[in-house]
Amino acid sequence: MTRAECDALVVRARAARQRAYAPYSKYLVGAALLGVDGVIYEGCNVENASYGGTICAERTAVVRAVASGCREFRAIAITTSSPKPAPPCGFCLQVMSEFASDLPIILSAPKGAWKLTSIRKLLPMAFVKKDL
Template identity: 45%
Template sequence: MTEQEKRTLVERALEARTFAYTPYSGFQVGAALLAKNGRIFTGCNIENAAYSPTNCAERTAVFKAVSEGIREFQAIAIVGGREGTEPVSLTAPCGVCRQVLMEFCSPKEFQILLGKGDKTWEEYTLEELLPQGFSGKNLESI
């Protein structure tokens, strides 16, 4: 990916963050998922008073893509921070989101960009954020 493509992903994640529904935590997260075919799917976190039905931005983006028949991805940008402020620190995906990404993405190749409001980011692979991850390959030996 080029630097401009990465910057675009971070910008789209920042835009998606504005749609977050966070009446309980006030912590808004946006994600922009780049499919291998070039399409970008965005997502935001959507809270629920019962908490467990809450959905993270990353999973929202993945589920939107999969529901439209897309299952191959190359990168995701994630930004998060308190409502009404620019994100100043990095927000990494939770464990559940890492596991969902593991279902569809190559751990060694899939890039995760953790961004901030100033449009800077740090890059990781899925393998770096989920070492020894569990995938469908683990079930092949059963």
């Protein structure tokens, strides 16, 4: 991923964040997942009055991509409501690792510089198919 590609993905994640449905936590999150097909699959968190029904932005993006026929990804950008770039939750890391063992992850806040990391760094011992 070039710096320009990362910048572009962060712009899309920030835009997706504006569409988050988070009336309970008020913690808006957006994600932009770049598929190998060149399509950027956007996601946002979608909360539910039954809190367990809530889905994070990252998983929304992955589900959207898979449902569209794309199962291989180049990178994901995530924008949270935190003032500094914050990592995905463990649940989302696990779901992303199903499709990309070392996916580049670009973490960003609503404003300011982004930070590049990866699934392998954030979830070094992911539970995967071969563990079954």
